[in-house]
Amino acid sequence: MHDEPGALPPPTQKGREQRQRIVDAAADLVFERGVTEVSLDDIREATGVSKSQLYHYFNNKSDLLHAVIECQRERVLGNHRPTFQSLEGWDDLTQWRDMIVAHQAARSCRYGCPLGSLANGLAELDDVARNQLSGAFSSWGRIIAEGLTRMVESHTLRADADPQELAVSVLASLQGGLLMAETARDTRPLEIALDAAIAHLKSFAP
Amino acid sequence: MHDEPGALPPPTQKGREQRQRIVDAAADLVFERGVTEVSLDDIREATGVSKSQLYHYFNNKSDLLHAVIECQRERVLGNHRPTFQSLEGWDDLTQWRDMIVAHQAARSCRYGCPLGSLANGLAELDDVARNQLSGAFSSWGRIIAEGLTRMVESHTLRADADPQELAVSVLASLQGGLLMAETARDTRPLEIALDAAIAHLKSFAP
DNA sequence: ACGGATGTGGACTGTCAAGTCCAGTAACTT
């Protein structure tokens, strides 16, 4: 078991593509089944790749999981960035809410937040992963906060609204709502949580 | 592997105590290390009990986990019931918030919500457990809602406040806040989430 | 005090997982 800082740097073009294919498949599996329920053999089978390739591209399982986290971070931030980069008014937020609810409904409320479940599964187990996830949540919060800052600047929100704090509260409601929706197999708790979060934002309308 | 409805009914006094001791220890271990990271041998060692005793009291591991869920449900509801059964005004809620924050701070933000992490770890893995946890969240919500109902009756909250929905939003904020605090090892997100939840309640003050 | 029911100890089995190893094949370079 090596312990080099991170994984090996990606060597050739083809190598980099292969590596990415592995990470993508692993991310899907981990998302659907939970971090602790996915074996390297599962990943090997899903990608049609052999055991030694996994160890060619990653030092060990943790190392691969760290890549998976990075991958999910990109996916999630990529999904939410557009909304908040062009955030103008309340309608955009409502649409965002509806998008999330529809997305969960489409999968019958199975699976929660990719980052949330990773956080729950790894926080007490892998400190590197925990820090990565903490960073991911921070970035996510920052993206939301930037949108809210724009709303402050356009006087859709009062100047005494603190975009950073509000962003955290929105994110917490989202995470909690997703978890409860997953558990109940019903989007209702998610809807309620997001509506409450948006109502709280609206209390800072001028 | 038997599949009888639940576990065997508790036979003698001593037996019941032994069983309870096992469940308690298992609940602690599962809480500290995560559902998927606790083996029956760990539980055996922690209780000084032998393997066959575990199978004497429980049909299999899932069965024991279901007992653990029930145990955590009792613990958590037991912790929160007093607050909401005697809920009078805003001060009680603030105290409740402070209690939770202090509790997490005392353990350096390690571990999240016992029920929340069980839900996250088992929702996609064990449908019986998922239903149990869904029920636990419902009960928890009901307890909160009863407190809020009393606040409506005493005109601390307006009559158009929906205690059930508000309870769910509070619970979601709590769950999300706990998860983010655990991940960041910082109570700040939890504080923000709970403050936002209470602020949202206050928006229903007359 | 004795005999069955109830409870208990710990060795044992089968399965599956992470991680290792090395021989083989493609690809690139000159």
Add this chain to the structure above:
DNA sequence: AAGTTACTGGACTTGACAGTCCACATCCGT
């Protein structure tokens, strides 16, 4: 085309874990 490097296959090792088995102890009624 030869030789070096980059990549690939899959058998193998080691350990852990859920679940089984059976011999032994302890309790209880009578």
